[in-house]
Amino acid sequence: MTALQLCNLTKTYPGAPAPAVRDLSLEAAPGELVALLGASGCGKSTTLRLVAGLLTPCRGDVRFDGRSVLGAPPERRGVAMVFQKPLLLPHMSVGENVGFGLRVRGERPATIRRRVDELLELVQLPGSAARRPGQLSGGQEQRVALARALIVEPRVLLLDEPFSQLDAGLRAEMRDLVAGLQRRLGITTLLVTHDQEEALLLADRIALLEQGRLLQYDTPRGLYERPASLAVARFLGGRNFIPGRVAGRRFISDAGAFELAAEPPLQGAAVLTIRPEALALGCDGPVNRLRGTVTAARYLGARMRYQIQAGALVLEALADAASLYRPGDPVNLTLPPERLWVMGGERQ
Amino acid sequence: MRATYARLFVMLTLLLLAACGGQPGASSGPADQPFEQRYRSMSFEQIVEAARGQTVTWFMWGGSDAINAYVNGYVASTLKERYGITLKQAPVTDIVETVNKVLAEKQAGKDTGGSVDLIWINGENFRTLKEAGAVFRNWADLLPSNQFVDWENPSIAYDFGFPVEYDESPWGSAQFVMEYDSARLSEPPRSVEALLEWACANPGKFTYPAPPDFTGSVFVRHVFYAAAGDYRQLLGPFDETRYAPIAERTWQMLNGVEPCLWRGGETYPQTNTALYDLFSRGEVWISMNYSPTHAANQIARGVYPATARTWVFDTGTIANTNYVTIPYNAANKAGAMVVANFLLSPEAQYEAAKPEVVGWSTPLSFAKLPQEWVEKFSALPRPEAVLPADELAARQLSELQAPWLTRIEEDWIANVLER
């Protein structure tokens, strides 16, 4: 159980115009699973490699349990990594692959055999030590890669988009497996992903990165319901952004004035947002009522997605599948104050 | 990884530098004065003593299994037993490579401890070496075997018209002979003109290698001699006024016979080996060679038909000598001299002359050899394809100086090949 700290990490690749990781600071408590979330090129893989020791930062520090590990090469940091591709060594058997980390440490063959069997049980591939990587499916290979990483009992487990190459059904299975194992073994884990659903599902906390900078570091609910900025909100699939300004407990915009549940700390120019599923259709609440027309309706299985024109505003709403609005229908909307969220405008 | 590569590179460079310890040159005599300065006042026994334990590296043409066997077997073991000298044969394809090697060593300033001790050489190659100042001078007369050599004979005292001056020691002799298949013609044509007439009477059955091939070149010189009438006026430095009219007649003769040659003269064999191939396959009925015993050797090897024979023109054929010489920077000069002496000795010459060993032609003069050796040589079985030694000796012409040779070769190409 190791506490992980990143302090002002900065890394610029030689010849690159801008840093890949810019002044990144965060900490993970022992046993926590932290997701590094962001679009491609945002610096999340670079961060992972900095923690692993495969890259050296230009500035900043990486600390395990408060002690800097920058002096140690990857093979002595006590990290283990799982990549997008399983990268099983093709000339070794499954058992030899899994036991690799112990082998290079000079463990006794009997110990290695025992531990390999244990780990293969753990990843639900019992008795496959003698098989060869070529005989396994993609999902099975990835599980072997996981076993291989866990066998060395790393202080920090690093996962670099390990599910992205699996098809949807397998992905869900693997996610459950990893989540379960991580919780059971209590290994501090950094998970890199571009899939926000995955991050929300697995992480204790999420670090959202954009162009090397940390936009927000919060619990999933925090990120989702209280995004710090427009960029964060957009990344997490937010819609319905209404620019305007905050005056006390009210939000003034061209589309009208809205009551807020509490006086926000942010005053002045701001952006109001509400999640599509929070819009109340067809009811007249006490405040924040709007009248609009449905311009598009899409069936999503469990829900309906509507696009609604209300004055100058175009809003997106998610409602129960049982609601039966059709394009052209008039509709009453209410924006519940407690579901409204105010944040700063676009970053410069 | 880059650091490892850099380290490797440094290690390799150090290895290279460490290797420049220079070659240990074998000294050939007491440490006080180098051999090169004392040798003329030494007796041959003293030279033999100085040579004991040396390794002599002899660069020679390696294309004859018979000669290789003779040198690496009989010669090497006798030298070892008798003189404690180790003979190492360095076989080459063309001795000009060795000449270039010695010249390169000279250019690099390696004036002692050279890697070549002895060279089997003659003609142009010897001249190149000597004119570059790269031969060990004036030693052949010190050899005891030398008393059996007739240095009055211009074929020995002059190497292709170039004075030898004891800078090389004779080893073998060569006389140009014509070869023919006696099953095809009973009487070979006895003069150059008769040969050309015969060629046109039997179209396609005669050709000669294209100069600058050694053998083809000397054949053309025979035609040149025939065109000259009396070749002795040509001995001496090159003379354009004498050369021009004879050359003109020579090209007339050769161009005249060209349509009667093999393949209508459209193409000439590029090497003497190519001509032997044609002869051994029966495509042509006449061949030619610098060695009187070549035909007999080829019969014994199964390359020539058993009916092959040799003849020389009534007016004679060109003869020359081949030698061994010592480079100026040779590391083991005493040993080289002892080897040269043994090679020239009647005993070694007799062994080589045996048809089953090499079938060698000796440069030793029968007039100067003791009677017992004369008898032994005469008693050697002489294959039918080899002419008797006295007949050959009676019909010897000597070579011209090198500038004549090169000019004849060039002009043949311009006036016969390209017409």
Added chain:
Amino acid sequence: MRSPGSPAGPSPPRPPLLRWFVLAAMVIGMLLPIVPLVIWSFAFRWSFPDLLPERWSLRAWRYLAAPESQVLPALRDSLLLAGAVTLLATLIGVPAGRALGMYRFRGRAVIEMLILAPLIVPAFAVSLGIQIVFIRYGLADTFLGVTLVHLVPATPYMALVMAGVFANFDRQYEDLARTLGARPLQVWRWVTLPAVLPGLVVGALFVFLISWSQYALTLIIGGGRLVTLPMLLFAFARSGDNAVTAALSLVFIAPAVVLLALIARFLGAAPAAGGIRGL
């Protein structure tokens, strides 16, 4: 990579008849020229237009077997020389190939050109100059000198082959091994080497053959003191003695054929992680 989720499939279908035919034609085409050599080496007298020699003989082989022919020492020296050159070219060429194939660095184009220059400029052209320098440094006529000069045409091949192999090599395998605790030497032994081995063996074969068949370079630098098989062979090739030439040729070809057979399993084997897809 196989598509995710697919089970291990059946073995690939047998190649069509046409492929077998082409393969057979190639093998025959390679072996056929050896047949006349074999016949010639046992021939006493063989002239056109006979299909077979009219008389047979063991003369050529007896000569080769005799110590006077220097064949056995030449064979030994050729083997030692080619072996040394292969070893050194590998030690130099593998890191060089790795640097060229895997890294981008300043001056890379220039270095690439320098390393590959011997492929464009024949070594013979610069050998005379090399000879002068070697004479001064006492490297002429030595085994070491000839080894070094053979490295000139040989190393670029190894570097080129390895550059291709490493370009296809996924670096992440090495990263992975390091994170699992493998030190650099262990990474090399367990991950990199097995992956590049097929390509390395092919490169080593190239290098061996280049050194094995060198004539001019060995002649100029070794100067006849170091006698290798090609030198014996060339001396006879122009002598008209076809039987000995043929026998020597067979002795010359034999080790190369043996080597080829030994490493055949590396050629066309399913590429490992690094593989030789580039070839």
